[in-house]
Amino acid sequence: MxxxxxxxxxxxxxxxxxxxxxxxxxxxxxxxxxxxxxxxxxxxxxxxxxxxxxxxxxxxxxxxxxxxxxxxxxxxxxxxxxxxxxxxxxxxxxxxxxxxxxQIDNPARGFSFRSEGPLDMRMDPTRGTSAADWLASAPVEQMAEVIREYGEERFAVQIAKAIAARRQERGPLASTSELAQLVAGAVKTREPGQDPATRTFQALRIFVNAxxxxxxxxxxxxxxxxxxxxxxxxxxxxxxxxxxxxxxxxxxxxxxxxxxxxxxxxxxxxxxxxxxxxxxxxxxxxxxxxxxxxxxxxxxxxx
Missing domain, CATH: 3.40.50.150 (Vaccinia Virus protein VP39)
Structure with a gap:
């Protein structure tokens, strides 16, 4: 530790x-x-x-x-x-x-959009599917549903489409900073003081860990x-x-x-x-x- x-x-x-x-x-x-x-x-x-x-x-x-x-x-x-x-x-x-x-502060765990790290987000990294692996193949509709329901994100569809487009053009997302930058480009407005990626990261963490x-x-x-x-x-x-x-x-x-x-x-x-x-x-x-x-x-x- x-x-x-x-x-x-x-x-x-x-x-x-x-x-x-x-x-x-x-x-x-x-x-x-x-x-x-x-x-x-x-x-x-x-x-x-x-x-x-x-x-x-x-x-x-x-x-x-x-x-x-x-x-x-x-x-x-x-x-x-x-x-x-x-x-x-x-x-x-x-x-x-x-x-x-x-968990949040260690970049290697992939929970935070503030640090560069692997896009993991699993509470137990020895079991289950990481956020990166899920995002690499999830359908747009499912990604949008997860981001909307677990992140209460009103731009969920735009974010999901941006992930799919990035996947097709340059391959799957691998790092926290890549996802954070992509979300920032898809989210048009945000509450003062809140990073555009906050809700998406919350949603993926909740989903990955059920x-x-x-x-x-x-x-x-x-x-x-x-x-x-x-x-x-x-x-x-x-x-x-x-x-x-x-x-x-x-x-x-x-x-x-x-x-x-x-x-x-x-x-x-x-x-x-x-x-x-x-x-x-x-x-x-x-x-x-x-x-x-x-x-x-x-x-x-x-x-």
Whole structure:
């Protein structure tokens, strides 16, 4: 792990304070990153407590091995693997959905349009298809759909056509700077202060890593693994993620009635929403990447 790329954990104290209500319980850090949340969770646990962490990134897993604590376990898996844990066994699940600074800042990972690097974008570069490989053959219609849906980019069609034209004229895109320059030429206007490539890079990263699908699967799994009064704490960094989390909590925070059986008793709610937290001005000033973070907290009911 390269010490040049440091990560500042967002909403560190707020998240752990909301999560750990039972010091002898079993907790999950579903996205270890560089372990900021995990280390603080461990400091709040009693000797019989336990923490299980997940991460796709081999570099994050390597960083986790530096934690010499018998109460801690790291798994090299995405957090949808929550479903492998025993039902009603977990006292709290934390999901920090942000990309870690070492991933963004290391040009070799291909996440950032600000640095020259290979167009990769995989959280786990040992598995799956890179952004470059997908863009080398994806149809225009599919590229446009991905960029529009996952990047909320209104110039998605123009960008997709520009990628296809470049592919035909000079071969596939290979680097982050090539893609950033191409997008800049296709995007005619942009919000002040935002790079034209921001939304496209977000879209490709989400798509390549199946981030929204994995989030949905992990949220559903959390309902099964959380014990009664167990906490679900999720930190989102863009509207697509937060919308999924908000709707998931809202759906399971109300009784469900079966319209086909109007006189049948309602299914009890599975979660109780406990609120929403955003970083304070001081945290945003010290760490600008925190500015878009939203933390939502819910508690598993006894149902």
């Amino acid at each position: 390269d010490s040049r790329w440091q990560h500042t954990t967002v909403l560190l104290n707020e998240a752990v304070e909301a999560l750990v209500t039972k010091p002898d319980g079993i907790y999950v850090d579903a996205t270890f990153g560089r372990g900021g949340h995990s280390r603080l969770i461990l400091s709040r646990l009693e000797p019989q407590g336990r923490l299980v962490a997940f991460d796709k990134d081999p570099e994050a897993v390597a960083a986790a091995h530096a934690i010499a604590d018998t109460r801690f376990e790291i798994r090299h898996e995405g957090f949808a693997a929550l479903r492998e844990l025993a039902s009603n066994s977990i006292s709290g699940v934390l999901m920090d959905l942000g990309v870690s600074s070492p 981030e929204l699908e994995e989030l949905q699967a992990a949220l559903e799994a959390s309902l099964d693994v959380l014990e009664a009064s167990g906490r679900l704490v999720v930190i989102s960094f863009h509207s697509l993620e937060d919308r999924i989390v908000k709707q998931f909590i809202a759906k399971h925070s109300r009784e469900e009635f079966d319209r086909r059986a109007p006189f049948a008793p309602a299914k009890p709610m599975k979660l109780r929403a406990l609120g929403r937290v955003k970083p304070g001005a001081g945290e945003v000033q010290g760490n600008p990447r925190a500015r878009s973070a939203i933390m939502r907290v819910a508690e598993r009911t006894a149902a």
